[in-house]
Amino acid sequence: MSMQPVAGTHAGQPSGDRYCRRAGCNSDLNRSCPLELQVRGTGGVVACKSACTAFNRDDYCCRGAHNTPATCPPFQYSRVFKSACPQAYSYAYDDQTSTFTCDNQWPGQTHYDITFCG
Numbered sequence: 834m835s836m837q838p839v840a841g842t843h844a845g846q847p848s849g850d851r852y853c854r855r856a857g858c859n860s861d862l863n864r865s866c867p868l869e870l871q872v873r874g875t876g877g878v879v880a881c882k883s884a885c886t887a888f889n890r891d892d893y894c895c896r897g898a899h900n901t902p903a904t905c906p907p908f909q910y911s912r913v914f915k916s917a918c919p920q921a922y923s924y925a926y927d928d929q930t931s932t933f934t935c936d937n938q939w940p941g942q943t944h945y946d947i948t949f950c951g
Contacts, residue, residue: 834858836933839944843935853935857948858918865917867910883924884910895925902926 835857843853863871866881873879885894895905907915911924922931935943 834950835948837946837948838935839946842942842944843937853943854933856920856931856933858921860917862914862917865913867913870910884908902928 835855837855837857838853862881863878866878870882870884870887871878871880872882883893884890887893891897892899892905893908893910899905905924905926907924907927911927914921915923915927915930920931920933937943
């Protein structure tokens with residue numbers, strides 16, 4: 834899946850590496866999914882769970898005592914996803930490398946092309 838801002842629908846010139854540019858991931862995460870996160874079907878791996886979903890632990894889910902960026906660092910599982918999809922959120926506090934913005938003088942007027950399985 835990817836999102837691409839439509840030219841002419843956002844204001845200003847791009848500045849910085851995450852301003853108004855394409856974001857997305859073309860990797861097949863099922864192929865690199867750790868065994869303990871795999872959801873298997875008759876044809877093999879059909880999905881890859883997050884560590885939070887698989888283990889339901891506060892440290893993986895960034896909740897309880899782990900609900901801040903300082904107390905919820907990326908774990909080995911989120912690093913697997915980040916390696917495959919560098920622009921995508923891989924855990925709750927992945928803002929530094931995965932937040933993309935487009936400014937516009939008219940709120941709500943920036944348009945995006947969304948592509949699934951492209």
